[in-house]
Amino acid sequence: ETGVTQSPTHLIKTRGQQVTLRCSSQSGHNTVSWYQQALGQGPQFIFQYYREEENGRGNFPPRFSGLQFPNYSSELNVNALELDDSALYLCASSLNRGTYNEQFFGPGTRLTVL
Amino acid sequence: QQQVKQSPQSLIVQKGGISIINCAYENTAFDYFPWYQQFPGKGPALLIAIRPDVSEKKEGRFTISFNKSAKQFSLHIMDSQPGDSATYFCAASKDGGATNKLIFGTGTLLAVQP
Numbered sequence: 001e002t003g004v005t006q007s008p009t010h011l012i013k014t015r016g017q018q019v020t021l022r023c024s025s026q027s028g029h030n031t032v033s034w035y036q037q038a039l040g041q042g043p044q045f046i047f048q049y050y051r052e053e054e055n056g057r058g059n060f061p062p063r064f065s066g067l068q069f070p071n072y073s074s075e076l077n078v079n080a081l082e083l084d085d086s087a088l089y090l091c092a093s094s095l096n097r098g099t100y101n102e103q104f105f106g107p108g109t110r111l112t113v114l
Numbered sequence: 115q116q117q118v119k120q121s122p123q124s125l126i127v128q129k130g131g132i133s134i135i136n137c138a139y140e141n142t143a144f145d146y147f148p149w150y151q152q153f154p155g156k157g158p159a160l161l162i163a164i165r166p167d168v169s170e171k172k173e174g175r176f177t178i179s180f181n182k183s184a185k186q187f188s189l190h191i192m193d194s195q196p197g198d199s200a201t202y203f204c205a206a207s208k209d210g211g212a213t214n215k216l217i218f219g220t221g222t223l224l225a226v227q228p
């Protein structure tokens with residue numbers, strides 16, 4: 001059983017640029033959630049995808065968008081990067097069975113915006 | 115009502131001692147309370163979780179105590195070891211909702227001294 005993987009590991013961008021982060025779900029999982037973890041803080045929920053549809057969103061602006069593909073891998077896109085977007089971006093996958101399901105986190109992508 | 119408050123921010127414990135981390139929540143709709151452990155450069159990993167129908171759950175050296183009336187829950191790490199040194203996050207979620215998003219506390223940095 002393969003775990004959740006994310007790419008790239010680290011990324012440096014400048015303000016105003018766009019970035020795409022990628023996540024491969026754990027085998028057999030059909031739901032992916034994205035979280036933003038600022039330095040010294042707990043992860044903050046960005047959104048969740050289930051069966052390729054957005055299935056809930058946290059308090060993040062529309063410039064944060066995502067995709068889930070038929071193989072359940074996912075992308076997080078952030079447009080018009082701001083300095084405050086610098087954070088660790090975590091992807092978590094789970095198997096939606098109608099009740100709470102354990103979320104398995106990947107190692108994250110460290111994004112630095114200069 | 116979506117907040118989960120965690121304390122202390124940091125904790126130093128001697129090897130063999132008991133580490134205690136506390137969390138409080140406001141939203142009575144929460145019914146799933148996991149604890150996550152995060153090592154530097156890694157994503158959070160589930161340690162132990164509890165639902166409000168029990169007051170205590172133990173797994174090895176890790177115990178969750180839950181007080182529904184006070185809306186508080188805590189993590190006890192017995193016989194703390196240097197390998198337990200990590201950041202610990204409590205979280206809360208509403209089971210069975212359309213989106214199983216986790217609301218995280220701000221984290222506790224635990225250092226176990228040999």
